[in-house]
Amino acid sequence: MHAFPPVKEPKRRFGSQWPIGKPPHLAAFPAHLLHYYGSQTLQARTNLQTSMAKIQVVDTKDDSRTPFLRGVLTRSLQEAGLSFEAAYALASDIRQGFGDQEEVTSDDLRNLVLGELEKGYGPTVCRAYEESRKKQQTVMVRDRDDQLTPFSRSRHCFCLESSGLSSEDASRATIRVFETLLEKRVEEVSSGYVGHLTYCCLRKTYGLEAAQRYLVWVDYLHSGRPLILLLGGATGCGKSTIATEIAHRLGIVRTQSTDMLREVMRMMVPKRLLPVLHESSFRAWQALPTQMQYEPDSQSAISDGYLGQMELLSLPSEAVIQRALRERVSLILEGVHVHPSLSDRIPEDERSDAIVVPVVIAVLKQKQLKKRLRGRGVQAPLREAEHQLSNFDAIWMLQEFLLSEADRYNVPVIANQDKDRAITMVLNTIIDTLSETFKETPRTVFLRDRPEPRHKAARGERHDNGNSP
DSSP, rough: OOOOOOOOOOOOTTTOOSSSSSSGGGGOOHHHHHHHHHHHHHHHHHHHHHHHHHEEOOTTTTTTTEEOOHHHHHHHHHHHOOOHHHHHHHHHHHHHHHHTTOEEEEEHHHHHHHHHHHHHHHHHHHHHHHHEEEEEEEEEEEEETEEEEEOOEEEEEEEHHHTTTEEEEEEHHHHHHHHHHHTEEEEEHHHHHHHHHHHHHHHHOOOOHHHHHHHHHHHHHTOOOOOOEEEEOOSSSSSHHHHHHHHHHHHHHOEHHHHHHHHHHHSSOOOOOGGGGSSSSTTGGGGGGGGGSTTTTOHHHHHHHEEEEEEEHHHHHHHHHHHHHHHHHHOOETTTTTOTTTTGSSSSHHHHHHHEEEEEEEEEHHHHHHHHHHHHHHHHHHHHHHHHHHTTHHHHHHHHHHHHHHHHTTTTTEEEEHHHHHHHHHHHHHHHHTTTTTTOOIIIITTTTTTOOOEEEOOTTOOOOSSSO
């Protein structure tokens, strides 16, 4: 290899136009020379920095002092979109610009960096740098168990989605709450303070109804009451998908499918003893002792066959619910055998303070339901999907029967044309059920025994109490 002598890098003044990645005097260098000279340049900058006095950055919020760290600034600039070489060079030049100055305020440093980014890279990088700085700021939240954890925007947004807010609205509300905490210079707050701030933000931005739903949901989360969600519906309507997503959003770890209960029973009871158990729900009528009395694939035949199989599954379904009630854990029970009358079979003395929410999921357009059944061939055995498509008329009639039963038992029906919208409607149905007995106020939910937030400003300075955004 050839040894290349080091070259002196041209001095760069503040405000020079460097593209992201390379300064102009290196842009035309061959790659192998650039690697060598780049390393020499970085080493020269490092040697220069070590000979300079340490400079202290004074935080204008609390008058605290921390040493200026070029590596920290370099990482922040990288997060804004600069390459390592460009970020390191700019951080080094900013440090050199201070010379032998002993102190610089955090505001002056910020304005200087933004000025350099504006000159060299434009407003987009400036905004990215500001966003990266906000992400680095932390607000500590003390929960009801006196545990201190950093404010989590993802968990906060997740809670808002669980209260029925859309993902976009929840994200915007979370950003607004976090920015408000930063603007108030808060370093530690209680979870009740954050909750009340969120309530005020929702009421101001999305109206009283959205704020009230959040209030009801937070009160339920703190109540320790179990939730029993019963999702019924015909084959292919999306019960399992919705149940899985709801369980994820609400943190429910116990879910049960009536199809799995039926499989267990089939293993225990042979077909010759209970033939109706070994048929599909929409073909169960063919195994009834009175099958010859029915007109093939008639509404009465399909409904009677379904009811016969449903009665067999009602016993294990009720057992699963009773165990969840005894253990006071939330449960999602889903399946075609979750009849709208199932919630009425739970004795009042066993319910205690549990929330029981029955819902029927439906796909109200035949073409859409057929499309869903065809798509199931990807996730389920193809033979099963073909079997369901060949019996589509029977499935459709079974859904019509379930919808009429839902109307008879006053159970809400949710159309699953769009998954996200259907999930939101299920969550709203849960909150509507909770609202029937809700009598609390924002003060009793959020502000009871709530300590005041601790601010970053100097002692003696008065602040707004943060009760409204």
